Amino acid sequence: METAGAINRGDLWLVIIGLGLGSFALRFVFIGLIGNRPMPEWVLRHLRYTAVAILPAIVAPLVAWPAATGGHLDPARFIAAMVTLIAGIYLRNTLVAILGGAATLYLMLWLVG
Amino acid sequence: MSVYENPPATASVQSAFWQGMRDAAPFLLVIIPFAMLFGVVATEAGLNILEASLYSVAVIAGAAQFTSLQLLSDGAPVFIALASALAVNLRMAMYSASLTPYLGAAPLWKRALIAYCMVDQTYACAVVAYEKNPDWTLQHRLSYFFGVVVPICPFWYLMTIVGAMIGSAIPPELALDFAMPITFIAMVAPMLKTLAHLSACIMAIIIALSFAWLPYNLGLLVAGLAGMMTGAQVELMMGRRA
Numbered sequence: 001m002e003t004a005g006a007i008n009r010g011d012l013w014l015v016i017i018g019l020g021l022g023s024f025a026l027r028f029v030f031i032g033l034i035g036n037r038p039m040p041e042w043v044l045r046h047l048r049y050t051a052v053a054i055l056p057a058i059v060a061p062l063v064a065w066p067a068a069t070g071g072h073l074d075p076a077r078f079i080a081a082m083v084t085l086i087a088g089i090y091l092r093n094t095l096v097a098i099l100g101g102a103a104t105l106y107l108m109l110w111l112v113g
Numbered sequence: 114m115s116v117y118e119n120p121p122a123t124a125s126v127q128s129a130f131w132q133g134m135r136d137a138a139p140f141l142l143v144i145i146p147f148a149m150l151f152g153v154v155a156t157e158a159g160l161n162i163l164e165a166s167l168y169s170v171a172v173i174a175g176a177a178q179f180t181s182l183q184l185l186s187d188g189a190p191v192f193i194a195l196a197s198a199l200a201v202n203l204r205m206a207m208y209s210a211s212l213t214p215y216l217g218a219a220p221l222w223k224r225a226l227i228a229y230c231m232v233d234q235t236y237a238c239a240v241v242a243y244e245k246n247p248d249w250t251l252q253h254r255l256s257y258f259f260g261v262v263v264p265i266c267p268f269w270y271l272m273t274i275v276g277a278m279i280g281s282a283i284p285p286e287l288a289l290d291f292a293m294p295i296t297f298i299a300m301v302a303p304m305l306k307t308l309a310h311l312s313a314c315i316m317a318i319i320i321a322l323s324f325a326w327l328p329y330n331l332g333l334l335v336a337g338l339a340g341m342m343t344g345a346q347v348e349l350m351m352g353r354r355a
Binding site: 006007015019020023026027029030032035037046049050051052053055056058060061062065081089091093097101102105106 | 136139158160168171174177178181185186191199205206207208209211212213214218224225227228229231233236237241244288291292293294295296297298299302304305309310313314316317318332333337338339340341342343344349
């Protein structure tokens with residue numbers, strides 16, 4: 001029985017296959033096609049900063065406007081993020097920073113709800 | 114300094130694999146709830162378990178899966194669902210470029226496998242470890258990468274199935290929505306060692322927040338590119354002064 005708004009099976013499979021192939025193409029485009037060919041120095045210079053640019057850019061909106069609190073800045077989450085950042089910068093230890101951030105988050109959620 | 118007096122302190126290739134697994138383990142806190150949620154949302158949208166799990170196997174990218182499924186449920190045309198989700202995934206091309214200097218020498222089939230497994234978490238672990246261990250050989254880097262994949266990709270599939278089967282996600286009170294910000298901040302913070310890295314990070318954050326209104330996650334790409342350009346420029350300026 002067809003329910004209202006049910007997804008057409010042909011559309012679904014087109015999206016699954018198309019998105020699978022398309023995502024693979026995006027992931028493969030440089031590592032697969034350039035491979036071991038040398039890249040110009042200016043490209044390498046930009047690539048050195050990919051991680052420190054894109055990962056904070058993913059995280060910043062999640063910290064500023066968490067969906068879990070309706071998109072409003074949440075003191076518990078914000079302070080947990082800051083503790084993680086400071087611990088990570090000073091201790092240079094990812095696991096300790098994660099544990100510190102998680103402990104702060106739960107402590108703050110317990111304190112301020 | 115002679116090249117002979119300091120042989121590189123290379124750990125064994127196997128230990129790089131185990132290190133990869135250990136480094137990726139905290140991401141289980143991100144992968145498990147996110148994948149379960151996809152399973153739940155997919156069954157609510159009328160997909161059966163096979164369809165939901167093949168979605169995760171074919172795509173392995175949470176945000177793109179949610180975007181496309183949402184658009185399909187809303188009755189959007191296939192082209193719109195595909196284009197929107199691929200736009201969300203454009204950052205993967207940046208990951209691909211970023212890892213090429215480290216892994217480009219691997220055989221084609223391994224590069225294809227790496228490309229398939231390249232998600233936010235595997236990329237983040239790999240790039241941090243490669244920067245920290247410049248003496249690693251290609252074998253170490255490959256071994257590390259596939260170590261990282263073990264707790265991430267199989268759990269992405271498995272927990273999608275679990276979510277689809279039990280039909281309920283991890284309760285929001287556990288605040289696992291914030292596992293992703295905490296793990297990423299904890300990985301990036303130790304990388305902020307030079308003024309160039311710090312400037313790239315700050316610029317990316319400012320642009321990401323100012324351009325968050327752009328559709329399809331495109332603000333993220335603008336922010337990433339702006340951060341990379343900032344880092345490269347500051348590196349040049351500092352180099353000239355030195």
